[in-house]
Amino acid sequence: MLDKENPLPVNDSVWQTLPKVLLHEHLDGGLRPATLLELCQRKRISLPLDTAQQTPEAVAHWLQGNAQSGSLERYVAAFAPTVAAMCDAPSCERVAFEAAEDAAADGCVLAEFRMAPLLLQPHGLAPEAAVEALVAGLQRSGLACGLIVCAMRTDSVQEVERAARLAVRYAGQGVVGFDLAGAEWGFPATAHSRAIDIAREAGLGITLHAGEADSGERVLEAIALGATRIGHGVQIALGEHAAQHMAQVADMSQPVHFEVCPTSNTHTGVCQSLADHPLPAMWAAGLELSIHTDNRLVSGVSHSQELQRVHQAMGWSVERVLASMQAAAKASFLPSAQRMQALEQILSYGMDAID
Numbered sequence: 001m002l003d004k005e006n007p008l009p010v011n012d013s014v015w016q017t018l019p020k021v022l023l024h025e026h027l028d029g030g031l032r033p034a035t036l037l038e039l040c041q042r043k044r045i046s047l048p049l050d051t052a053q054q055t056p057e058a059v060a061h062w063l064q065g066n067a068q069s070g071s072l073e074r075y076v077a078a079f080a081p082t083v084a085a086m087c088d089a090p091s092c093e094r095v096a097f098e099a100a101e102d103a104a105a106d107g108c109v110l111a112e113f114r115m116a117p118l119l120l121q122p123h124g125l126a127p128e129a130a131v132e133a134l135v136a137g138l139q140r141s142g143l144a145c146g147l148i149v150c151a152m153r154t155d156s157v158q159e160v161e162r163a164a165r166l167a168v169r170y171a172g173q174g175v176v177g178f179d180l181a182g183a184e185w186g187f188p189a190t191a192h193s194r195a196i197d198i199a200r201e202a203g204l205g206i207t208l209h210a211g212e213a214d215s216g217e218r219v220l221e222a223i224a225l226g227a228t229r230i231g232h233g234v235q236i237a238l239g240e241h242a243a244q245h246m247a248q249v250a251d252m253s254q255p256v257h258f259e260v261c262p263t264s265n266t267h268t269g270v271c272q273s274l275a276d277h278p279l280p281a282m283w284a285a286g287l288e289l290s291i292h293t294d295n296r297l298v299s300g301v302s303h304s305q306e307l308q309r310v311h312q313a314m315g316w317s318v319e320r321v322l323a324s325m326q327a328a329a330k331a332s333f334l335p336s337a338q339r340m341q342a343l344e345q346i347l348s349y350g351m352d353a354i355d
Helices: 033-043 056-067 072-077 080-085 089-105 117-123 127-140 157-169 189-201 217-224 242-250 262-267 279-284 303-314 318-331 336-347
Strands: 006-009 020-022 108-115 145-152 175-181 205-210 229-232 257-260 288-291
Touching (some): 033 080, 089 127, 145 157, 262 303, 279 288, 288 318
Parallel strands (some): 020 108, 108 145, 205 229
C-alpha cells in the first residue's frame, strides 16, 4: 500500500518501530491468550472448548468469534471469562504487568490502561486490592504508564460514585483518570454527573465512553459533564447533524481528544469495514484524535496492526499517524514530565525509516 502523502512504499516493519502513545486499552480485554488459558485452568473456569482444543490460539479464536458480533452488548459480554480469570491480586498484577510489557515491545512510549475494579468484587476481590495490584503491575514495568479507573454506566448511581471515590483514593499513586464504560444505549452519562464531579474535582483526568453505540449527542453530553477526552466518539460523524456536531466540538476553546478504536468499531457494528469507518470524516472536520486498540485480545489487534490497517484502508500516512501520536501525548493524563518525554521521542523519530 502506498502512502497517499508520501509516494514511497511503507515497509511493514515501520509500524512496530513508530513511537506510540496508547490511551485506550482495557486490561480485561487485552490478556495474553496463554495467560488467560492458564488462569482459567488454574481457577477451574469452564470454557466451551473440548480438552483437545484448550490452546491459547483456540481460546483467542473462540473469544474473538463471540465478541465480533456487530453488537456492543455482545462485545461486552465476551469479557465474562477474562474478568473471572483476573479475580485475585496476583492475577491482576500479572495481567497489568504483561500489558505494559507488550505495549512497550510494540513500540509504545507512554500508555494508559483502564479497568473497572468493581467488576472483580463479585468474584471475591476487594476493589481496593484490585487497584493496588493493577498499579503494582504497571509500575513494575519500565514503561511510563498509569491506570484509569472505569465505572460501569449500567450500575447504580451509588456504585458509580463508589468507583469514583476509589479512583480518587489512589490519585497520584498510579491512578490518573476516571471513565464510564459499558453498554451505552439507554444509559446516559448524565445519570452519573455527581461521580464525574467527584473525580474531576480531585484532579483526575476525565475520559468518557460516548458516541460509540449511541448518537453523537452523547459526545456533546460527555463534554458538558467535564470530559476532556472521549472514548470512541465515532457517532458524532454519523447522522443528519454530524457536520454541525463536529464543527461545534472542533471550535471549542479547550480541545477535546477522541480516542478512536477502528477495529473494535467494526466488531461492535459502527461500520461494516475499516473502509467505511468515519475516522476520515472526523479528521477532515478538524477533530483532535488518535488511534488505539480498545482490547488487544478481544479484537485481536496490536497497536502496530491497528495503525497499519488504518494506513491500508484509509491512506493515513506515517506523518499523519505521528501527528496523532503527538496529540495523544499532549492529551495524556500522566504527569507533564512523562508526557514531554514521550513527545520528544515522537518528534525525534527519523522519517527516513519509512524508506
